[in-house]
Amino acid sequence: MKSERSTQSLLDIVKEHAVSEKLSLPIFPGVLSELQSLMADENTPIEKIASAISKDQALASQMLKLANSAFFSGLTRVRNIKDAILRLGLNQVFNCLVLSSQSNYYKSSHGTVDRYLQILWKHALATAMGSKWLLQKTGYRDLADEGFLAGLLHDIGKLLLLRVIETVSLERQEMNLSDVFILEILDSMHVEQGYNLMKEWSIPSVYCEVAKEHHADEFDSSDALLMAVRTVNQVCRKAGISTNTDRQIIPATLPEAHALAAKEIVLAELEVVIEDAMLLEFGA
Numbered sequence: 001m002k003s004e005r006s007t008q009s010l011l012d013i014v015k016e017h018a019v020s021e022k023l024s025l026p027i028f029p030g031v032l033s034e035l036q037s038l039m040a041d042e043n044t045p046i047e048k049i050a051s052a053i054s055k056d057q058a059l060a061s062q063m064l065k066l067a068n069s070a071f072f073s074g075l076t077r078v079r080n081i082k083d084a085i086l087r088l089g090l091n092q093v094f095n096c097l098v099l100s101s102q103s104n105y106y107k108s109s110h111g112t113v114d115r116y117l118q119i120l121w122k123h124a125l126a127t128a129m130g131s132k133w134l135l136q137k138t139g140y141r142d143l144a145d146e147g148f149l150a151g152l153l154h155d156i157g158k159l160l161l162l163r164v165i166e167t168v169s170l171e172r173q174e175m176n177l178s179d180v181f182i183l184e185i186l187d188s189m190h191v192e193q194g195y196n197l198m199k200e201w202s203i204p205s206v207y208c209e210v211a212k213e214h215h216a217d218e219f220d221s222s223d224a225l226l227m228a229v230r231t232v233n234q235v236c237r238k239a240g241i242s243t244n245t246d247r248q249i250i251p252a253t254l255p256e257a258h259a260l261a262a263k264e265i266v267l268a269e270l271e272v273v274i275e276d277a278m279l280l281e282f283g284a
Contacts, residue, residue: 030056063093065100084096149230151206153194157192161185235271
């Protein structure tokens with residue numbers, strides 16, 4: 001009974017930190033917010049957009065590196081921001097920038113938290129890649145770029161909660177960060193906290209809704225973007241690229257996959273695509 005009261009008190013502490021302003025997680029740096037505004041106007045010159053990106057030299061250099069990586073590369077190397085925009089398109093460039101900015105948040109000097117952050121980062125990348133690929137293969141090519149970003153951000157609540165756990169752990173040296181405790185926090189709170197965080201940062205509602213509904217028992221089966229993320233999320237769990245592994249999942253039986261009319265061979269290929277992408281990026 002004592003341990004239950006102790007666990008409950010820790011849950012309360014984590015929740016208080018998550019809903020307070022004590023811990024700020026800047027999902028979108030200033031350049032991304034500015035870029036969102038510029039992209040909203042179809043008459044904005046490419047040069048102006050390139051200039052906005054170049055203001056953050058570190059982020060711009062990371063974006064160029066990613067634009068030439070296995071995730072986004074084409075036949076020729078991109079050498080400057082303008083070329084990246086012309087070759088990849090604005091949506092793809094924006095995805096590169098978000099990917100670049102996000103990667104910095106999935107690291108910690110706290111051993112246990114860092115282990116979960118590394119798993120979470122792989123899951124975010126795999127879901128992003130897989131969602132984009134699956135939408136292209138199931139006749140929703142126009143949603144592919146959105147699928148990448150929706151997959152990347154769908155579990156952002158877990159990132160916030162792991163940062164909160166890290167902060168609370170530093171404040172309470174006696175805190176026992178068991179796997180059971182961490183998974184209980186992540187599973188029970190990440191959807192609500194992720195949705196609230198994304199709304200607070202004025203991230204487009206289409207991505208907020210995916211974060212909110214990717215575990216819902218009842219869902220809109222006509223929402224192809226949501227169906228793709230939900231499907232790939234489960235495939236990642238089967239592949240062990242998740243904080244919650246379930247090797248017994250059969251992708252062909254998923255209602256989300258049926259809603260997308262994804263054939264069994266496509267789902268089998270999706271598993272290979274995800275595993276190959278992880279091997280290429282992480283070597284494991």
